[in-house]
Amino acid sequence: MLKLSFEALEMLDVIDRTGSFGRAAVLLERVPSAVTYAVRKLEEDLDTLIFDRRGYRAKLTPAGRLLLEQGRLLLERAAELEGEIAQTAKGWELDLRIALDAILPWNWLQPHVDAFYKDACPTRLRISEETLAGSWDALAEGRVDMAIGATGDVPNSALFSSQPLFDVEFVYCVAPKHPLARAAEPIASAALQAHRAVAVADTARNLPMRTTGLLSGQDTLVVPSMQAKIDAQIAGLGGGYLATWFAKAPLKDGRLIDKRIDAPKSTTKLVVAWRSSAHGNALTWWRERLRDTKRPR
Amino acid sequence: MLKLSFEALEMLDVIDRTGSFGRAAVLLERVPSAVTYAVRKLEEDLDTLIFDRRGYRAKLTPAGRLLLEQGRLLLERAAELEGEIAQTAKGWELDLRIALDAILPWNWLQPHVDAFYKDACPTRLRISEETLAGSWDALAEGRVDMAIGATGDVPNSALFSSQPLFDVEFVYCVAPKHPLARAAEPIASAALQAHRAVAVADTARNLPMRTTGLLSGQDTLVVPSMQAKIDAQIAGLGGGYLATWFAKAPLKDGRLIDKRIDAPKSTTKLVVAWRSSAHGNALTWWRERLRDTKRPR
DNA sequence: GCTCTTATTCAAAAATTTTCACCATGTTGA
DNA sequence: TCAACATGGTGAAAATTTTTGAATAAGAGC
Incomplete structure (x- = not known):
């Protein structure tokens, strides 16, 4: 059973930043003895001294310093994760991987990417370039979430959905x-x-x-x-x-x-394709955006 | 203020592994309603649904799945950190970086490394090779913790300590x-x-x-x-x-x-050197070990 | 020597989590 | 279709943990 807690790590961080238990207590809106109590409890749980109390002011032990430094990384990651959770809960993918078929020039896609960010969509885009069957391959393997400008017929698999883009001559x-x-x-x-x-x-x-x-x-x-x-x-x-x-x-x-x-x-029909199971807001945005788009000239 | 907790993440992990709140409660040695309570509280804190309860059995939402997966990584790292804390508290460095001077052959060092591990020392060794002033340079820059076989006089700095190794002809x-x-x-x-x-x-x-x-x-x-x-x-x-x-x-x-x-x-004296501020058990082990060692032949 | 700051201790108070008993609902199989 | 079963949910009481606040001790600064 894990003995650490984010609360304890945060407290440790504040103690170190303020430099004293008392000031940390103020920042944490606690009474000083609450901080003392929490530190002692952590030390007891870990069976390890975090502070060297021999001197006047408590000083971090080597183990304490390690805990502080690594704890900060954990706290950072946890805070980041909370943000990602919120984003996911609102329906926005963390990132959307788009395969742009080589048949389409990058400068055709660019204005759409611009618009995506102008709409304040929080999803990170990762755009790769694929050629011919490569788009379908990437989609099938899950290397991308969406393929733009894939050519040829949609592989007859329930895995994929698609909508027409435009024709290429x-x-x-x-x-x-x-x-x-x-x-x-x-x-x-x-x-x-x-x-x-x-x-x-x-x-x-x-x-x-x-x-x-x-x-x-x-x-x-x-x-x-x-x-x-x-x-x-x-x-x-x-x-x-x-x-x-x-x-x-x-x-x-x-x-x-x-x-x-x-x-x-012969003229070839290009499509926008995605895995049928995908549903995020960013994917939807792109589908809508590309529904009635003009071909490059 | 962070809303996540290791406890909640662990619970989420167990719920997913067992597949039901009830079995998770058994594993966690809690009563089922305690699990329900904790999950609801987490959802409230995060202001995000973790489980989709529309069906018969509760099912993770996309946000919940993300939290579960990333949470597992956090838990892993936290558990690892606890181990490192314990090791550090016992006085063992997490790793000891040794610069072996090129004047010494690797197969001279090897038996000592063997002995280090045979003694069940938990510290990871990272051995690099340095030449001439390189050992002192690495020590001064903090790229290594200890230099073995450094030649020449010890730079007259309080930063370094050293002990003789043997002479080289x-x-x-x-x-x-x-x-x-x-x-x-x-x-x-x-x-x-x-x-x-x-x-x-x-x-x-x-x-x-x-x-x-x-x-x-x-x-x-x-x-x-x-x-x-x-x-x-x-x-x-x-x-x-x-x-x-x-x-x-x-x-x-x-x-x-x-x-x-x-x-x-002329014959040159080789030394073992370390930063004066370093004190771990592994460093001490090497100093003792190399105190009366034979030169290679 | 006096005062300031700091950390700690302890009993009481407050907050929280857990328990227990009971309910609602979907699934299974006769 | 219906009873038996398993699963998850609820709310008040109980148990546990955390916080409080006043008192204490001890080094630092003048």
Whole structure:
């Protein structure tokens, strides 16, 4: 059975801060003898002297100092915990882990994050980036609470819920110096196979990985991020489909050229997904917020 | 003012482990209503529902679950702290940080460490290695509690106390293929200057660094450890003084050759040193243990 | 030597927790 | 469906713990 108590630790802290039993009693709104009593009781319970009373004024023993210092840490943590309890009781998650799919640019999410904090939501956000099946994987493994911009169909599991976000359209892009840049349009999709494709690595760890817009047997350069894919395509290392919002700037200034394909990659529906069991205020806030949101341009 | 208490947290833990208020009461050796009372009081204090009583059996709310889980961590830490208090009260340090000077081999210290644990000393040992002024530096900075094998004179500060350990003698060694290997003995110390010396880096961070057995202006290879120095000398990268116990094996099998010097490096007294203010049982144990100890061979 | 501050002691008073007996409600199984 | 059972809840009395306040002792400062 534990002999410590927060009350005793707090008293110890006040005694040390004020420097005397008497002043501590004033701060604690007790009578001095109550402090003496409580200290003696603690010492008795622990079977350890906390104060050295040989001198005029009581002085902490080494054990007492340890108890004081470590006790302060415990008190701090306990106070913090009380705050977290209150927050949880009001329905706010302590933190909300969001997986942002690489198909969406960070600067699209940013204004929403701004709004979240402007609304004085107390929940800490932890945003990570996932690619393709990675979002579902993270959700399934419980590494995140919510996935924004996950692509493809919702895995048919009662574990997940989702709502539509918006559609994404793709354009096939190559660098101006790329052989396909001068090919006659529309390019037969079979012709693509002869050229290297650039793809973003799937971050999934367990779920079967997905490929998107890749033809089997095609030479593929796998890069770790969407930005790397764009850069690689600009550098002429290969071709590939890009979401319209990522393609826009490089197409405009001529770093990339879009090519019409005879059987282009179809429009994909993006969703917001979460574990069905999740219910906090922060999650709800995001669901509402993203219900009628505009796609990036 | 803190509203939590270890008692309440413990009760929560037991309720969760047993699965019912009633069984928890049995384990806590209370009457069931005492548990009910305590839970209600906690909920009132925190102004937060811990249990959802709508169903038949009371069920933890999300806030309750958080309190339970985090509370367990607090309880664990508190119990650990009680143990540490008891240990400290008995005079045993929680841990003793020892700086072993690089002049001494680890396998010399090892039997002493063995004996320490065989004596059931509860103090954790944290042994680090220091070179030259590094031991004093670590002691002065409070990075260690005790230095074993520190060389040179005790800095004249009331901060430190020390006792003699034993003397160390040095032999000047070079590799057989080294030019000095064939030099006539005794070698004039001035002649050494023409050859590269191998020295162990001083680990001191603040105190003025020391050099030992080095002639100013001499080309020097500084290596990070005693083993590196030995290896470097065997590789013929330079010459240098080695403590007899480090030189013994390489001299015996011919990997090194000792040379007599006209003005050899003098015998050095090693000491055991500690901060004068330190007083724990573990420190005392080591002082006693090392009082009449044999030097390594 | 006198006074101030500090910590302690002790019996009484106050506050709290626990107990005990009893109630209400959901579950189980015939 | 209904009795038997287990679980959690209630309130007044009892037990326990904590606080109080006045008296005491003892070092520090002048």
